[in-house]
Amino acid sequence: MAMLDVKDLSVDFLVEGRKLPAVSNASFSVEKGEILALVGESGCGKSVSCMALARLVPEPPGVYSGGSITFHHEDKTYDVLSLDKKNLREFRRHRISYIFQEPSASLNPVFRVGEQIAESIYLRGDVEDEATARKEIISVLKQVGIAEPEQKMLCYPHELSGGMQQRIMIAMALASKPDLLVADEPTTALDVTIQAQILELLREIRGKSGMSIILVTHNLGIVADMADNVVVMYAGHVVECATAKTIMQEPLHPYTRALISAVPRLQHQTEKLSTIPGNVPSPANYPGGCRFFGRCQLADTLTADKQALCISTIPEIQEKRKGHSCRCHYSK
Ligand SMILES: Nc1ncnc2c1ncn2[C@@H]1O[C@H](COP(=O)(O)OP(=O)(O)O)[C@@H](O)[C@H]1O
């Protein structure tokens, strides 16, 4: 039994009387201690899927229109989409934490960083005295690689660099001792060296604490040496799921293949980044059939007869090999 099990999740947004599908029938799971990467271009539904895990998509305009999110912890099962207020609060406090791309989304400019970490500790409910909290703040700051924690805890966020703020945000998330850490493009705003340090830190944390991590990224290059498993999303659909190794070495979906050929290679840093021609359609204009039609290189090689199926019918996600699913009528 997986720790987190997402089944056929659909999330829509009600915009000007229309129901726009941001996430459609998404299924994936996360085991205890696993790093799962959620990959896809901007607008594909990665953040909405992650926010939904703790029912954080605002309603309205968001609507949870189908599926389930089940979380197991010891002998307790949380059916996230139908928790009452009290259990939802408990779930958010103890089971799941988020870190985002912009530290400013989580750090409050008017409080010292130590006070903000203390807040996460107190919210857990098992620490009440200042001395214990202080010890924990220092320990968690050390854990995220911050030197001179006694001084740094007294700083305001603006006194720290971007990479340092990101570490503080991770410290806050760790201080709540979650079972699952959701890192939504945590390094996109940072320069390459700091990115690598933050990713290494996340890997270390998983190694030491056995925490599960969902790492959202649009860079498949990161995934290869970080993640155990990968979920690729395109236009609100999960289009491929497999182990990271399989995704990198034997991708099945034409979108995953295109993403892999767009990964920048270090030795060619001076070359222009290759991107996939065309754009992700917006939920207001999803085609009736496969949402990747129009950008799909495999479809370009098909006869008009075969393309007709791509155009008319959304492919189901299917297990093509053991542990390897793909949503395409024609990839084998
Ligand atoms: N509050 C909102 N209102 C309307 N549409 C939204 C809202 N939040 C996200 N969306 C739409 O949902 C889709 C998925 O967004 P998102 O999950 O943020 O993508 P990603 O994280 O993969 O870049 C996008 O088309 C986005 O425009």
Ligand code: SF4
């Ligand atoms: S169903 Fe057709 S358009 Fe969609 S990914 Fe497969 S070949 Fe391409």
Ligand SMILES: [Mg+2]
């Ligand atoms: Mg996002």
